[in-house]
Amino acid sequence: MPTYVVAGASRGLGLQFVVDLLARGDVVIALARTPENSKGLQEIKDHKNLFIFKADITNADSLKNAAEETSKVTDGSIDVLINNAALQGSAYLYNTLIDFPSPEALVSEFTNAFSTNVLGPILTTNAFLPLLRKGSLKKVITLSTGLAVPELVLSAGYSKSTSYCISKSALEMVNIKYTLALKDEGFSFLDISPGVVNTAEVPPTEEEMKEIKEMATGFKAIYPHWTGPITPAESVGLMLGIIDNLTVKDSGKFVSHKVSSLHLGRIQYFDLS
Numbered sequence: 001m002p003t004y005v006v007a008g009a010s011r012g013l014g015l016q017f018v019v020d021l022l023a024r025g026d027v028v029i030a031l032a033r034t035p036e037n038s039k040g041l042q043e044i045k046d047h048k049n050l051f052i053f054k055a056d057i058t059n060a061d062s063l064k065n066a067a068e069e070t071s072k073v074t075d076g077s078i079d080v081l082i083n084n085a086a087l088q089g090s091a092y093l094y095n096t097l098i099d100f101p102s103p104e105a106l107v108s109e110f111t112n113a114f115s116t117n118v119l120g121p122i123l124t125t126n127a128f129l130p131l132l133r134k135g136s137l138k139k140v141i142t143l144s145t146g147l148a149v150p151e152l153v154l155s156a157g158y159s160k161s162t163s164y165c166i167s168k169s170a171l172e173m174v175n176i177k178y179t180l181a182l183k184d185e186g187f188s189f190l191d192i193s194p195g196v197v198n199t200a201e202v203p204p205t206e207e208e209m210k211e212i213k214e215m216a217t218g219f220k221a222i223y224p225h226w227t228g229p230i231t232p233a234e235s236v237g238l239m240l241g242i243i244d245n246l247t248v249k250d251s252g253k254f255v256s257h258k259v260s261s262l263h264l265g266r267i268q269y270f271d272l273s
C-alpha cells in the first residue's frame with residue numbers, strides 16, 4: 001500500500017486527506033505544527049496506518065526531523081507528498097495593494113505569506129525528496145487555488161487577498177521548476193485547486209461575511225451556475241481521483257479538482273463548484 005505524507009494535517013482539507021487515505025488502506029504520515037492541539041488528529045491517533053509527526057513547514061530543521069522520523073517507520077521511502085499547509089487568513093486579508101496602513105505592514109504580511117505558501121512547500125519537498133526518490137509513485141501534489149489564476153482574478157474583479165493570491169500564484173512556477181529539475185527521475189508534480197471548500201471551524205463574523213459575499217458576487221458573474229462552497233469530503237474525493245490518475249506526462253500542470261482528464265493543457269478546466 002502506498003505511503004502518503006500530508007503537510008498541514010491538523011484540520012480542514014489536510015485532515016480530510018488523512019481520514020480518506022486511511023479509510024482506503026493507505027499508510028499516512030500526518031505532519032502538523034502542534035498535533036496535540038488537533039482534535040481531529042487526536043481522535044484517530046491510534047490508527048495502525050497513521051504516524052503523526054510535528055513539523056512547521058517554515059522551519060527546515062523541523063522538516064528535517066519529521067523526514068527522519070518518517071524514514072524510520074517507512075523504511076526510508078514515501079510515495080506521495082501532499083503540500084497542503086498554507087496561510088490563508090491574515091490581518092490585511094481584505095486590503096488591496098494600495099491601502100495597507102504602512103510599508104512595514106505590507107512587508108510583514110508578504111513575508112509571512114511567502115514564507116509559508118511558497119518557501120514552505122519548497123522546504124517540505126526538499127526535506128522529503130530523498131524518501132520520494134526511493135518510493136514507487138514519486139508524486140508531489142501542492143494545493144493551489146483559483147485565486148492564483150490571473151485570468152480568473154481579473155475577470156472576477158477581485159483586488160483583495162493580495163498576499164495569498166500572489167504567493168499562491170508563485171507556486172505554479174515552483175511546480176514547473178521542480179518538474180524540470182527532476183525530469184529524468186520519473187516524478188509527477190501537480191498543483192491542484194480544491195475548489196471553494198467550507199473548512200471554517202467557526203462561522204464568519206458579519207464583517208467577514210460581507211467580504212465573502214463581495215468575492216462570491218465576482219465569481220458568480222463569471223460562473224453563474226456556482227452554488228457555493230463544497231464540503232472537505234467532496235473536495236478531497238475529487239482531488240484523490242485526479243491524484244490517483246496522475247502520470248509523469250502531466251508533471252508541471254495546474255488543474256482544478258474537477259478535471260477528469262489530464263491531457264488538455266495548463267488549466268484544463270476551472271470550476272468553483
Ligand SMILES: NC(=O)c1ccc[n+]([C@@H]2O[C@H](COP(=O)([O-])OP(=O)(O)OC[C@H]3O[C@@H](n4cnc5c(N)ncnc54)[C@H](OP(=O)(O)O)[C@@H]3O)[C@@H](O)[C@H]2O)c1
Binds near residue numbers: 009088197
Ligand atoms: N478552503 C478553500 O476553499 C480553499 C480554496 C482554495 C485553496 N485552498 C488551499 O487548500 C489548502 C488547505 O486549505 P484549508 O481550507 O484546509 O486550510 P485551513 O483550514 O486554513 O488549514 C490550514 C492548514 O495548514 C496548516 N499550517 C499553516 N501554516 C503552517 C505551518 N507553518 N506549518 C505547518 N502547518 C501549517 C494549519 O495548521 P495549524 O492548525 O497549526 O494552523 C492547517 O492544518 C491550502 O493550501 C489552501 O490554500 C483552500
